[in-house]
Amino acid sequence: MSRRSEPESGRSDPNLGAIMSERRQLINLAYRLLGSLADAEDVVQETYARWYGMSRQQQEVIESPGAWLTKVAGRICLDLLGSARARRERYVGEWIPEPLPDRTEWISGRPGAAIVDPADRVTLDESVSMAFLVVLESMTPAERVAFVLHDVFRYSFAEVAEIVGRTPAACRQLASSARRRIHAVQALATPTAQQASIVRAFKQAWEANDIDALIGLLDPDATAVGDGGGLASAELRPVEGGEQIARVLVDITGRAPGLTLLERTVNGQPGLVAELDGRTVTVMAFDVAGDRIKHVWAVRNPDKLRPWTNG
Numbered sequence: 421m422s423r424r425s426e427p428e429s430g431r432s433d434p435n436l437g438a439i440m441s442e443r444r445q446l447i448n449l450a451y452r453l454l455g456s457l458a459d460a461e462d463v464v465q466e467t468y469a470r471w472y473g474m475s476r477q478q479q480e481v482i483e484s485p486g487a488w489l490t491k492v493a494g495r496i497c498l499d500l501l502g503s504a505r506a507r508r509e510r511y512v513g514e515w516i517p518e519p520l521p522d523r524t525e526w527i528s529g530r531p532g533a534a535i536v537d538p539a540d541r542v543t544l545d546e547s548v549s550m551a552f553l554v555v556l557e558s559m560t561p562a563e564r565v566a567f568v569l570h571d572v573f574r575y576s577f578a579e580v581a582e583i584v585g586r587t588p589a590a591c592r593q594l595a596s597s598a599r600r601r602i603h604a605v606q607a608l609a610t611p612t613a614q615q616a617s618i619v620r621a622f623k624q625a626w627e628a629n630d631i632d633a634l635i636g637l638l639d640p641d642a643t644a645v646g647d648g649g650g651l652a653s654a655e656l657r658p659v660e661g662g663e664q665i666a667r668v669l670v671d672i673t674g675r676a677p678g679l680t681l682l683e684r685t686v687n688g689q690p691g692l693v694a695e696l697d698g699r700t701v702t703v704m705a706f707d708v709a710g711d712r713i714k715h716v717w718a719v720r721n722p723d724k725l726r727p728w729t730n731g
Contacts, residue, residue: 438485438486439468439471439485439489441486442485442486442489442490443464444543445486445490446463446464446467446489446490446493447460447461447464447542448542448543449490449493449494449497449568449569449573450463450464450493450497451518451520451542451548452547452548452553452556452568452572453494453497453498453501453556453564453565453568454497454500454501454504455517455518455553455556455557456517456518456724457518457520457542457727458518458723458726459500460542463493463496463497463500464493466496467489467492467493467496468489470492471485471488471489471492487579490575490583491582491583494565494569494583494584495583497565498561498562498565498583498584501561501564501565502561504561511649511650512648512649512650512656513646513647513648513649513650513654513655513656513657514645514646514647514654514655514656514657514658515557515647515649516550516554516645516647516717516718516719516724517550517553517554517557518719518724519550519686519687519691519703519705519717519719519724519725519728520542520544520548520686520687520727521684521685521686521727521728522544522684522685522688523544544685544687544688545688546688547568547572548687548688549687549688549689549705550686550687550689550705550706550707550717551605551705551707551715552602552605553687554715554717555601555602555605556568556598558601559597559598559601560594562584562586562594563594563595563597563598564598565580565583565584566580566584566591566594566595566598567594567595567598567599567602569583570591570595571595571598571599571602576588577589577591577592577595580595605707609709610708610709610710610711612689612690614708614711615689615690615706615708616683616690618637618706618708618711618712618713619683619690619691619692619706619708619713620683620690621633621637622634622637622692622706622713623681623683623692625637626669626670626673626681627673627681629670629673629674631663631666631667631670634662634665634666634669634670635662635663635666637712637713638662638663638665638666638712638713639662639709639712639713639714640661640662640663641660641661641662641714642660642661642662642665642712642713642714642715642716643658643659643660643665643714643715643716644658644659644665644668644715644716644717644718645658645659645715645716645717645718646659646718646719646720647717647718647719647720647721647724648720648721649720649721649723649724651721651722651723652701652720652721652722653720654718654720654721655668665716676696678696678697679694679695679696679701680694680695680696681693681694681695682694682695684703686703686704686705687705689705689706690706691703691704691705691706692704693728699729700725700728700729701720701725702718702719702720703718703719703724703725703728704716704717704718704719705717705719
């Protein structure tokens with residue numbers, strides 16, 4: 421398997437440099453596969469643990485450490501995806517992929533840490549938009565791994581087959597099936613500037629408790645999904661219909677009069693952050709088609725908001 425990331429320069433130990441330069445690549449891969457930064461970090465830690473668990477002689481016979489690390493990380497992710505469905509069944513309410521801020525606003529919630537190391541930041545592009553990640557969630561583990569490795573990270577199907585444990589032809593079919601689902605979503609994509617304008621209008625209507633304006637911005641068949649994870653209040657079922665969503669939003673501001681809404685970039689797309697008493701309590705991502713909002717994803721689980729808050 422060939423490598424797809426370039427090593428960092430200036431390290432005194434070339435072997436260490438070749439290994440550590442893969443960290444960001446692995447974080448980016450694992451986050452797209454798992455939809456969770458915390459799980460992605462665990463995967464990378466386990467991958468490096470397996471590397472350093474080998475003897476120096478075992479390491480030296482590996483022609484491409486980067487390819488080895490990617491293969492191991494991919495297989496760990498595949499195993500985790502296989503067990504994710506059972507874990508999601510025990511999850512309280514709806515599960516939404518972990519939202520990520522713009523790189524200029526990325527904060528670590530870990531005690532003793534301030535700004536996250538740049539090597540741990542996920543590259544924000546169309547392959548991490550919330551709509552994209554939600555579609556990935558609907559795929560089988562093998563489809564997801566084959567598609568992300570081939571279409572996003574540009575590995576050949578022969579290389580993908582080494583990770584998935586299937587033939588290259590089978591991996592090609594898996595990626596093709598996944599690609600059809602992704603294209604169905606991307607075909608309806610609205611330019612970012614227009615999305616930002618609609619999200620801004622949504623924010624202003626919500627702040628004004630203007631139900632009619634909210635209804636006008638929401639698709640009649642819109643869906644809103646909240647993720648509290650049992651740790652924060654959230655609707656346990658998706659809210660269906662633009663009018664119903666608008667009424668729920670107005671009800672929220674009635675129960676939290678001090679709520680402050682901020683326009684922020686969420687997974688590379690225009691979104692909103694809700695703060696209460698200076699603390700981030702909700703991160704919202706949107707799927708905009710044409711001039712209407714079709715999906716709203718509101719993450720309230722504090723475990724998923726760590727990159728957004730110091731608290």
